[in-house]
Amino acid sequence: MASSLEADLENRVRALLGNTPAVREVRMFGGLCFMRNGNMVVSTMKDGELLVRTGPEGREAALKRPGARPMAMNGREMKGYVIVSASHLGDTALREWIALATVFVDGLPPKP
Numbered sequence: 001m002a003s004s005l006e007a008d009l010e011n012r013v014r015a016l017l018g019n020t021p022a023v024r025e026v027r028m029f030g031g032l033c034f035m036r037n038g039n040m041v042v043s044t045m046k047d048g049e050l051l052v053r054t055g056p057e058g059r060e061a062a063l064k065r066p067g068a069r070p071m072a073m074n075g076r077e078m079k080g081y082v083i084v085s086a087s088h089l090g091d092t093a094l095r096e097w098i099a100l101a102t103v104f105v106d107g108l109p110p111k112p
Contacts, residue, residue, distance in 0.1 A: 003048070005086055009048050050084045051082075054081060062082045068082045068083070
């Protein structure tokens with residue numbers, strides 16, 4: 001079950017991404033992953049953090065933004081993703097992170 005911070009973030013992300021056929025929600029990475037045309041955009045994480053898909057080219061610039069840190073899985077950094085701390089996810093910042101991820105994902109081919 002999602003923590004209250006995570007549930008709040010899920011609702012905020014849902015409101016920003018909208019309810020369209022292109023967007024669907026899938027439970028993975030221990031949170032709720034928001035997909036657009038079959039590609040992951042963002043995922044909520046425990047404690048209200050956000051996993052953001054930046055793409056490999058956008059990762060370094062994203063890491064310079066407040067609250068961002070590398071995403072690692074099994075000790076290996078994932079080059080196309082960053083994690084943003086909950087304390088840096090005000091309304092404006094959340095909108096900007098989702099916009100950044102959406103621009104990257106919209107450049108990918110759709111998946112079934």
